[in-house]
Amino acid sequence: MNLNALWEYANPKKFIQTTDRVLPWVSGLAVVALVVGLVWGFFFTPEDYRQGSTVKIIYLHVPSALMAINIWLMMLVTSLIWIVRRHHVSALAARAAAPIGAVMTVIALITGAIWGQPMWGTWWAWDPRLTSFLILFLFYVGYMALWEAIENDDTAADLTSILCLVGSVFALLSRYAVNFWNQGLHQGASLSLDKEENVADVFYHPLLVCIAGFVLLFIALVLLRTRTEIRARRMRALLARERMG
């Protein structure tokens, strides 16, 4: 496969043409995976002997937390592409991904708090993972605010890319906080490459389907929103040209 061919998609027109064909399929698959995963997890899995029925919250909490971190890392990659190669589509893809990441972070924080109240006896604790997740959320908000605050698109892309690099430290901390600081309430990862550490199979399989659903939903939304950002950018350019006479 010729990797250089990938840069063709940095052409806004080519990106819109390609996503025209891909978007309906990805959206359809996302809906199917989400419905199957959530229905399977909610209706057809047993209670956990320790957590009772609250174990059903993992089908929302784990995928959203995974996405919250990985969306920021995707933004890091596209920001680096912007910094190095100055492809507008990559900067706009990062911009398009941020609100999705922010919503995923909010879902992870809310479902974590709702689960924590009956299990830990508290909605919130200044635990390393919870705190780094809250900081990650604030980074998402700051990132979106910075895009809105700066009129010049290229300057906004430059500054938000730098912010993204800084925020990546917290995205990684959110992921590895439990390992770095062996303290706090939050347990280790529910999913791991080490099979021994995973949740039991009866919860694991619907969880994998839910994760696939969240990933596909993210891909569908980021494609849709990047197309919107490309069009909005073109519109701003045309209006600016019109104003200049």
Next chain:
Amino acid sequence: MMPELGKYAGAVLSSYAVSIGLLVLLVAVSVWRARRVKRQLKDVESKAKRHG
């Protein structure tokens, strides 16, 4: 058909309600903005064409 959720029913149901609500809102806002911007761009482009 509703599974027996016991004393944690409130926690489980509110988690699903809030999460699904937020996801639906995110999708709705994204689709609504995509349509609005597409329409606006069409208007601006046709105006730009008319003015040469």
